[in-house]
Amino acid sequence: MTFQSFIWAALCFMFIACDTERPAKLSQSSVIPIPVSITSAEGGFALKSDSKISYESGLQNEAQALKQRLKSLTGLEVNIEDGASENVIQLSIDPNASANEEGYLIKIDKGKVKITGNSEAAVFWGIQTFCQLVPVPSDNVSGPNPQFFISAGEIEDYPEYAYRGMMLDVARHFFSVNEVKHLIDLISTYKINHLHLHLSDDQGWRIEIKSWPLLTEIGGSTEVGGGKGGFYTQEDYKEIVRYASERHMTIVPEIDMPGHTNSALASYGELNPGIKVPEEGAVPTERTQMGVAGQPTPLYTGREVGFSTLDTNKPVTYQFIEDVIREISEITPGPYFHIGGDESHVTEMEDYIPFIEKAQDIVTKYGKKTLGWDEVAHAKLLPTSVAQYWAKAENAVMAIEQGAKVLISPATKAYLDMKYDSTTHIGLNWAAYIELDDAYNWDPTTLDEQIKREHIIGVEAPLWTETVTNRSEIEYLTFPRLAAIAEVAWSPQDRRDWDSFKSRLKFHGQRWTRDNVNFYKSPKVDW
Numbered sequence: 111m112t113f114q115s116f117i118w119a120a121l122c123f124m125f126i127a128c129d130t131e132r133p134a135k136l137s138q139s140s141v142i143p144i145p146v147s148i149t150s151a152e153g154g155f156a157l158k159s160d161s162k163i164s165y166e167s168g169l170q171n172e173a174q175a176l177k178q179r180l181k182s183l184t185g186l187e188v189n190i191e192d193g194a195s196e197n198v199i200q201l202s203i204d205p206n207a208s209a210n211e212e213g214y215l216i217k218i219d220k221g222k223v224k225i226t227g228n229s230e231a232a233v234f235w236g237i238q239t240f241c242q243l244v245p246v247p248s249d250n251v252s253g254p255n256p257q258f259f260i261s262a263g264e265i266e267d268y269p270e271y272a273y274r275g276m277m278l279d280v281a282r283h284f285f286s287v288n289e290v291k292h293l294i295d296l297i298s299t300y301k302i303n304h305l306h307l308h309l310s311d312d313q314g315w316r317i318e319i320k321s322w323p324l325l326t327e328i329g330g331s332t333e334v335g336g337g338k339g340g341f342y343t344q345e346d347y348k349e350i351v352r353y354a355s356e357r358h359m360t361i362v363p364e365i366d367m368p369g370h371t372n373s374a375l376a377s378y379g380e381l382n383p384g385i386k387v388p389e390e391g392a393v394p395t396e397r398t399q400m401g402v403a404g405q406p407t408p409l410y411t412g413r414e415v416g417f418s419t420l421d422t423n424k425p426v427t428y429q430f431i432e433d434v435i436r437e438i439s440e441i442t443p444g445p446y447f448h449i450g451g452d453e454s455h456v457t458e459m460e461d462y463i464p465f466i467e468k469a470q471d472i473v474t475k476y477g478k479k480t481l482g483w484d485e486v487a488h489a490k491l492l493p494t495s496v497a498q499y500w501a502k503a504e505n506a507v508m509a510i511e512q513g514a515k516v517l518i519s520p521a522t523k524a525y526l527d528m529k530y531d532s533t534t535h536i537g538l539n540w541a542a543y544i545e546l547d548d549a550y551n552w553d554p555t556t557l558d559e560q561i562k563r564e565h566i567i568g569v570e571a572p573l574w575t576e577t578v579t580n581r582s583e584i585e586y587l588t589f590p591r592l593a594a595i596a597e598v599a600w601s602p603q604d605r606r607d608w609d610s611f612k613s614r615l616k617f618h619g620q621r622w623t624r625d626n627v628n629f630y631k632s633p634k635v636d637w
Contacts, residue, residue: 136218136263140617141242142593143301143600144610145267153220157244157258159186162194165201169233171356172201176237182625183244184258199223199240201233208232212303213268216240218260231358232268235301239265242299246620271554273517273568274599275304275362276526276592278584279575281311281373282413283333284340289581291353296585296627298357300596305354306362306448306570309342309438312372312410312418316341317363321433322378328409329373334576336411348441355443362481363438366450367431368457368465372410372418374430379406381430383421413576416455422465432472439476447473452483452500463489470495481517484509496567500525503558510565518554518561519570524595526573526587530630536577537587546632550594550611553603569599582628589622589629590615612636 135150157180165173173190176199180188188199200222207215207226214227214236225240227233243260276297278290294305309317315329318341330341342350351361375382384403407418420427439447449469454462466482466489473480480486480495484505487497490512497509498517506516521528521541528544529537542548555563571592578584593615597606612635619637622629631637 134261136243136261136265139243139261140614141239141265142611142614142618143597144605144614145239145265146602146605147264147266149264151219151262151264154259154261155218155220155223156197157184157186157188157260158197159188159255160197161186161188162191162198163188163201164192164194164198165190166203168203168230169201172230172233172237175234175357176201176241179237179241180244183241184247184256186256186258196221199225201237202226203229203233208266208268210268212272213266214239215267216265218243218262218264220262223260231303234358235267235269236265238299238301239267242617246617246624269301269600270602271566271568271599273304273570274302274596275306275517275568275570276302276588277306277308277364277519277570277572279308279311279527279573279578280316281308281314281333281366282575283337283579284314284316284330285575285581285584286340287342287346287349289584290350292581293584293588294350294354294357294359296589297592297596298359300593301600302592302596303358304360304362304444304568304570306364306572307350308364308366308572308574310365310373311370312415313412314339314341315373315377317347317365317438318343319434319437320344321437322430324377325374327377328406329377332409332411334411334413335579337579344437344441347438351442351444360444360446361442362444362446362448363442364448364450364481365434365438366452367469368420368422368462369418369452369454370415370450371420372407374420375407375418376409377406378430379404380424380426381420382407383419383423416453419454419457420465422457422461428468428472431469432475435469435472435478436476439473439478442478445479446481446496447476447478448481448498449473449486450483451486454485459488484516487512487514498570499557499561500572503561507558507560510561515567516561516565517567517570518557519572520552520557523549523552524569524571526571526591527575527578530632534630536583538574538576544591546590546594546612546630546634547608549591550597550606551608553598555603569595571595585628586630589627590618590632590635591630593618 137148137150204226208228214232217224225236315325326341333339470480487505487508491514493513495514499506500519
């Protein structure tokens with residue numbers, strides 16, 4: 111071999127090593143949730159160091175998000191350059207892109223990727239899809255100019271449900287602002303657009319209320335198992351809201367009432383009616399010591415529920431509720447305020463119903479729509495209210511019969527805190543073992559014949575944290591099931607297929623591995 115031939119061969123090898131393996135046609139890509147329509151074409155777009163991002167007015171946030179995500183995925187510094195026309199990813203808004211407010215269209219050819227949406231949020235969801243088309247760098251990619259080939263074609267997409275949510279319980283165990291931000295980043299990849307924060311429960315009060323400061327000083331001082339607890343200042347909470355908003359995610363605050371309230375009762379004894387002790391054996395012995403009316407209850411660090419209630423007959427209780435709802439509503443731009451309402455076993459129904467109705471009126475007074483767990487349907491609901499179906503279909507039907515809507519979160523399908531199987535080292539199993547295929551193979555419209563598509567605002571996957579203590583454990587119970595539930599919430603039923611999903615999921619497992627996400631390697635998937 112001549113010296114010139116050797117140099118040429120070396121250069122060719124370097125070029126090959128710098129390019130990831132060219133993927134299959136666009137229609138065979140691993141996007142989750144699966145889009146409404148994918149059409150393949152010949153050729154593709156080579157993402158490389160001299161590629162550019164351009165954007166129309168109003169999309170600066172989305173352009174920056176794309177730049178940062180591409181840097182994370184590939185190591186490339188893709189610059190933002192107005193007016194770029196070749197080797198460019200263009201972001202634009204077009205009211206005709208889709209009939210759906212969150213609908214988007216992606217067109218990919220040799221010199222250009224165009225992501226067009228009906229709104230800023232739509233463009234952001236288009237960016238999430240595009241970033242899933244970028245190949246995972248192989249270990250042997252090296253050299254001065256790595257390239258990432260993305261097959262040509264078109265993707266048309268829009269969501270089945272407007273509300274696609276996850277709930278994080280920060281009351282049983284507290285999680286920092288940064289841990290919540292990390293979760294927001296992970297779930298926004300799958301087009302989740304609501305994060306429901308369960309901010310209070312028997313074991314902890316997690317949001318500063320300036321007019322009732324002992325709620326966090328006392329009620330926020332512990333957690334399940336007796337840890338130090340913690341809470342968000344209102345500035346912390348506003349930072350979470352801001353960070354989520356940049357990712358087109360709405361924060362839904364929940365203050366559970368009238369039950370699940372021991373942390374409030376421990377902070378302010380005037381809210382305590384004195385616990386009515388159920389029959390022997392129905393409640394752990396230590397709860398029998400929590401029943402002195404008008405006196406603070408002991409802090410509680412156990413897991414069992416159903417023993418606490420606010421005093422529903424005292425005016426001070428409604429002043430407390432109004433102050434809490436007012437202060438949180440003032441720093442929550444989203445439309446919903448969640449009042450809990452579940453498992454209030456020691457609140458008599460004749461007290462529970464007027465309490466829920468009064469709480470609903472207060473939420474309305476401060477410009478929000480009421481969300482509540484499905485038990486709230488026993489009260490008279492406003493047409494603007496939403497019952498979150500978690501346990502009893504008949505409660506959801508009661509809400510529908512009153513003209514209210516429902517949010518679908520069946521514990522047997524969507525509860526992320528349920529164990530995968532009997533060997534799972536964290537989680538619970540009171541509702542079910544939920545393997546990956548169980549989380550995927552269901553549809554909100556088939557749970558009960560009286561709950562129809564027009565009654566449903568969306569789907570939410572709750573993660574309760576009795577057994578969850580850190581970020582790694584959040585990840586383990588959330589992924590890959592959150593990806594499955596996200597596809598239930600976003601994709602039309604006729605596009606969803608278990609075999610297709612588990613095949614596509616392998617790519618996401620590679621991404622999670624690369625990003626050090628502690629996901630569950632389900633035996634249902636050939637990872």
